[in-house]
Amino acid sequence: MTDTRIAWQFTALTFVIAYGISGALIIAARFGYEVNNVVTTVPEFLANVPFSIYILSPAIASYIILRRNRMVAGLGDWLKLVFFARGRPVGYLLVVSALVMYFSLHLLVSGPSVHALPWIMFVLSLPGNLIIGGMEEAGWMTALQPGLDRRWGFVVSSLVVGFIWLLWHIPLFFIPGTNHESGLINFWMFAVQIMAFRFLYGAIFTVSPRNAVFLCILCHTMFNAASFTAGIPPATWAGTIAANAAVVTLAVAAVAVSGRFAERPRGHDSRLRLP
Template identity: 25%
Template sequence: MTSTAPADSGPAARNRWQALVQRFPLITFFTLANGISWLAWLPYVLSLDGFGVLHFRYPDLLMGNQLTAILPGAYLGPLTAAFTVTAITEGGEGLRRWRRRLFQFRAGVLWYAFALFAVPVAVLLGTLAASDGQGFQVPSLMVLALYVPMLVLQFFTTGLAEEPGWRDFALSRLQQRHQPMIATFVLGVLWIIWHLPLFLTPWGGPDVTAETIVRFAVLAMEMSFLITLVYNKGRQSLPLVMLLHCSINNFQSVAFSEFFPGANEQLLWGPVLGLGVLALVVIVLTKGRLGYTDTRVRAVATAG
């Protein structure tokens, strides 16, 4: 994982630290993203919400205590890592390009429709198949009333905290060095590892087992392939990627239990089935390219 930019495209290193970052930008990013987030989450893990070593709880706000306990670490890790490495390897101009990409909304209408509806539909169909339709019910109008506001909230919390780092910074650079399938798999594994400390908290659910973690890992990997497709085909629109990311979070947290109120452990594999089929279809239809083209890669390299 060496620098993805030409050797003369960034500022000259002033010390060994900057030279190391310029030589290994991706390794630096992953190390900082994990280290900063995990350090920020440590009090949460040790609090009464986790191991109970520290005798306090994080206050609840809208989404339980995710906004107060998890979001600070989620923001600090990937965003700080991407900002730091970009500043060192590409300087002020690189940061300006990065900032402009945060507001790149131009993408086809169909890709916005895909980001909004593909994941919920796949989750529903997969769970219906896994349950033979048993336990399904039409949710109340209250769920529909909450869905859009919570989607907006997820967009500016989970989506904004993670995707400028994981996809805009890391994925674009990994794809310049590796085939899209390999780049997506590597990033997916590292993305899963980043989440692992949260399974020591209520975020992972009331009864976390090995099956819980495996199920999350498979689901996250499937989402990684879908996100790569949307990133590549949607003109690398970061808001589009953020929308796709938060669509799975929002549907699972707001709507899933309303569609399947009696969901058991076996039924929770339904979303994995649905997204797995969708990801497989994407891989087959794109012949493993996931929307990646040489022209697009050259454009990314030119843009930094």
């Protein structure tokens, strides 16, 4: 029952932090507060600390819950778990293939965006997208999805975590200054994307479990940076369906080929292990 207990504790703490902070930000917006997505000065940085805590809530909750349950001895152990990079090359291949497929299909079907930026911005935006985006996976992929996958299997765990992940994102559509609240992101298109990439992250855990956390952080960071650079969104429904269907197909195929598509027996030892 270790996985289930950790999953419940982690999810509860993540939402307490995220919804508490986001609720305060939404109220603060009535007094002129607005999230600025480009941090350029110290005052703006300080103003965005609460928003950063909301975005980092899965990582914060992961460390607290895993340490409380003695799964990690301290911050060093947790960082070792999160940033362990050595693993099967197929994991890196899956990340690159999924991203190339997703953006190629989106651009092919939806057409180029007027919001696209020079590709040097992809590199320059990586550090920011690691913190505001990528580090979410330090929570979902340490304290939630792997445990549910071991208990319920790839398909069910991906659906459940995808739904939780979508609920966690909802406040973004109400916090002034975010791309979500500004109308650049269609909620239902976003929901399709959320579910598709949760299947991808579940597949990454299946094919390369030792460094799955790092691979998912890398994938999430690169996805956000590429979206920012390519100007996606805005997008079309045709592009959304094509790109995300391809991601799900690739994820399912990767799991099937790995020979581990079937659900794991519930009676196995599923304790978290450091690399």
